């Protein structure tokens with residue numbers, strides 16, 4: 001309820017006035033970089049509004065420009081922003097890329113490389129979502145000690161949200177087995193994944209999209225062994241090199257899951273930059289290249305919500321909390 005009220009305030013004229021004021025008094029610092037992360041798009045129109053705003057107010061840099069700037073930060077323009085998309089869904093090519101191209105905005109697409117041209121290999125949350133939205137089963141579904149009611153669409157949506165949180169808390173192989181078990185109970189025929197084919201990815205790369213590694217099978221790296229994590233990361237970069245050609249040594253952690261040990265192992269494996277889902281601004285003079293901050297924008301986010309996240313990124317709430325604790 002409070003969230004809904006805050007959103008309607010933010011999207012209204014008062015919200016826009018406050019955002020405009022804060023944007024003037026708290027601009028992005030020189031030598032700092034804010035990175036946006038998208039996955040799916042609910043509305044191409046909303047994305048169009050966001051990109052028009054970004055094109056007018058920010059300097060969007062490409063992944064290559066980040067490499068060129070190295071650790072110095074001196075070459076980054078003020079108000080630098082980078083745009084990334086994870087998971088390489090078809091809607092990126094169908095809806096996002098034409099808009100990005102129109103505004104001449106560079107973008108990086110992180111690809112989980114076991115999924116292109118492998119339609120039966122589903123991303124586990126998509127498989128779960130499909131089964132829960134399509135099932136004609138009602139009553140309850142059991143998951144260990146929990147049971148979730150399925151009578152209404154709202155309950156099935158809640159079950160999806162709660163199961164998704166639970167499944168991220170267990171070992172990856174356990175999560176996959178549990179998704180299979182739940183989907184069997186829901187009695188829904190599985191569908192094909194909607195990840196871009198290698199042919200379409202090659203086309204996008206030829207048109208200027210930077211492709212990056214995002215593991216092969218999209219496990220949470222904190223829910224597999226360190227050796228498996230490195231194999232997944234290195235394997236996805238090798239797949240991109242085989243299928244696309246020269247690829248920058250960059251990596252996005254699936255769902256952001258990482259530890260200092262994993263970041264160090266990726267550095268040793270040759271990844272120059274690795275991207276988390278921890279919100280914040282990257283200060284180019286104190287960069288942690290294997291733990292880059294990114295700011296997730298949900299498919300439903302309005303322009304005002306995007307502007308608010310960009311402002312919050314400059315504040316970096318986690319760093320503020322740390323400072324408060326230390327004080």
Ligand SMILES: [Zn+2]
Nearest residue numbers: 086087254255
């Ligand atoms: Zn992902």
